[in-house]
Amino acid sequence: MVLCSRRRRASVSCERSVLPSVHDIRAALEATERFRIEEQIHEGMQALSFRAHNVAQNRTVFLKLIDYTPGNDEQSLREVRMLAETAETTTHASSSNLVRILDAEIMTLCGKLFVCIQTEFVVGSSVYAKVRLGPLGQQRAILNGCRILAGVSELHQLGLIHRDLKPANVMLSDVTGHPVIADLGSVATVGAQVLVRSWSKHSPLYTTPETWDHGEFSHATDVYQVGMLVYEMANGGLDIDDRHWLHVRDLGDLHRLGKREADLEDWEFSRLVNKGIARRAADQTLLAHGCAPMATMSASLARLLKRMTAPRPDQRPSVSEARNKLQGLALPNWLPVEEGVFEAQNWIQCDVRIVALRASVFQVEKRHASSERSFRKWSGSPHFADAGEAARWVEGQ
Ligand SMILES: Nc1ncnc2c1ncn2[C@@H]1O[C@H](COP(=O)(O)OP(=O)(O)OP(=O)(O)O)[C@@H](O)[C@H]1O
Numbered sequence: 001m002v003l004c005s006r007r008r009r010a011s012v013s014c015e016r017s018v019l020p021s022v023h024d025i026r027a028a029l030e031a032t033e034r035f036r037i038e039e040q041i042h043e044g045m046q047a048l049s050f051r052a053h054n055v056a057q058n059r060t061v062f063l064k065l066i067d068y069t070p071g072n073d074e075q076s077l078r079e080v081r082m083l084a085e086t087a088e089t090t091t092h093a094s095s096s097n098l099v100r101i102l103d104a105e106i107m108t109l110c111g112k113l114f115v116c117i118q119t120e121f122v123v124g125s126s127v128y129a130k131v132r133l134g135p136l137g138q139q140r141a142i143l144n145g146c147r148i149l150a151g152v153s154e155l156h157q158l159g160l161i162h163r164d165l166k167p168a169n170v171m172l173s174d175v176t177g178h179p180v181i182a183d184l185g186s187v188a189t190v191g192a193q194v195l196v197r198s199w200s201k202h203s204p205l206y207t208t209p210e211t212w213d214h215g216e217f218s219h220a221t222d223v224y225q226v227g228m229l230v231y232e233m234a235n236g237g238l239d240i241d242d243r244h245w246l247h248v249r250d251l252g253d254l255h256r257l258g259k260r261e262a263d264l265e266d267w268e269f270s271r272l273v274n275k276g277i278a279r280r281a282a283d284q285t286l287l288a289h290g291c292a293p294m295a296t297m298s299a300s301l302a303r304l305l306k307r308m309t310a311p312r313p314d315q316r317p318s319v320s321e322a323r324n325k326l327q328g329l330a331l332p333n334w335l336p337v338e339e340g341v342f343e344a345q346n347w348i349q350c351d352v353r354i355v356a357l358r359a360s361v362f363q364v365e366k367r368h369a370s371s372e373r374s375f376r377k378w379s380g381s382p383h384f385a386d387a388g389e390a391a392r393w394v395e396g397q
Pocket residue numbers: 041042043044045046047048049062064099119120121122123125126128168169171182183199200201202203
């Protein structure tokens with residue numbers, strides 16, 4: 001089953017052996033009498049994922065099935081089992097930003113071996129689903145970013161790194177409103193990481209320059225990926241159309257060889273897409289190319305995210321520094337509400353908005369958040385040439 005056709009997101013690895021049908025696997029899972037399958041979750045890239053009822057525990061769980069290759073996967077299974085055991089022996093705070101792994105086992109279904117990772121089911125939407133709809137606002141992005149870093153820090157304290165913090169792997173819980181790192185299929189022990197296979201298909205967009213260049217992962221890999229997550233939560237999701245990532249230089253090389261995009265095999269096309277992504281990760285233009293920053297984005301947040309996504313791992317802040325710096329940022333939660341209008345609720349006990357009166361003339365307005373009164377011009381505020389200038393003025397008040 002080739003899952004990285006040109007209509008889908010690019011993935012580092014496109015290969016996957018032929019599977020029995022989903023219908024057969026569902027039936028085989030149910031035949032164990034351990035699970036009732038409630039729903040297949042289709043958002044995933046490669047694995048088979050289900051919402052299921054665990055009969056013995058009488059609870060809803062998230063099941064992820066991944067092909068298992070004996071000899072190759074033992075180390076990865078060890079890391080995931082270690083997390084399952086840690087979860088068993090510690091009282092899991094409901095405020096934790098890490099999903100609880102309930103079990104990780106090898107199962108034979110329809111004559112095929114699978115790793116079955118069972119985690120608690122997080123009711124909510126993934127960050128991926130949310131940012132596809134638009135930005136969450138920079139202050140919400142900061143709060144979520146701090147909590148994701150708290151989850152990352154829990155992992156780092158166990159001697160593990162995540163390696164695949166991408167929007168589809170972080171859920172926003174409807175119950176607590178908090179982010180939960182929901183897919184721990186990529187964790188690896190620091191130092192031994194090259195040996196550990198990942199059961200989450202690393203999306204090229206979130207691959208760091210050091211991973212592209214040397215297959216290297218470290219604590220700083222996680223910081224880079226959280227920087228990307230915060231950017232997307234603040235500004236909206238990155239473009240996931242493969243063609244968007246082709247680089248003009250690579251296309252030029254292709255044309256010089258007398259070839260056109262249409263002549264390429266899928267794997268050649270994926271390689272070209274990945275090359276374009278890797279180039280932009282290396283020169284730090286990836287985020288802006290994937291989604292232009294909102295005009296109202298704070299310069300202090302932009303600076304911090306630039307450091308977190310620095311091409312060289314040693315130029316990135318540590319997890320605790322990134323968390324402290326994020327925590328120190330109190331910023332208006334600007335959201336675009338209609339063409340030429342940005343609104344930030346609850347900023348210094350007011351709701352504030354920036355309105356384009358006409359081309360290159362922006363006005364700042366406010367209303368007391370507690371009342372329903374309509375917006376009025378913020379008295380004493382000048383007119384601004386663009387929304388960014390107006391946002392900087394508001395931030396300074
Ligand atoms: N613990 C969970 N509880 C509820 N929903 C989850 C949980 N973990 C993941 N999900 C949802 O299921 C979807 C599929 O997850 P899955 O890990 O299979 O795919 P993916 O992250 O897109 O790809 P992959 O991990 O294979 O790279 C996610 O996008 C998310 O919406």
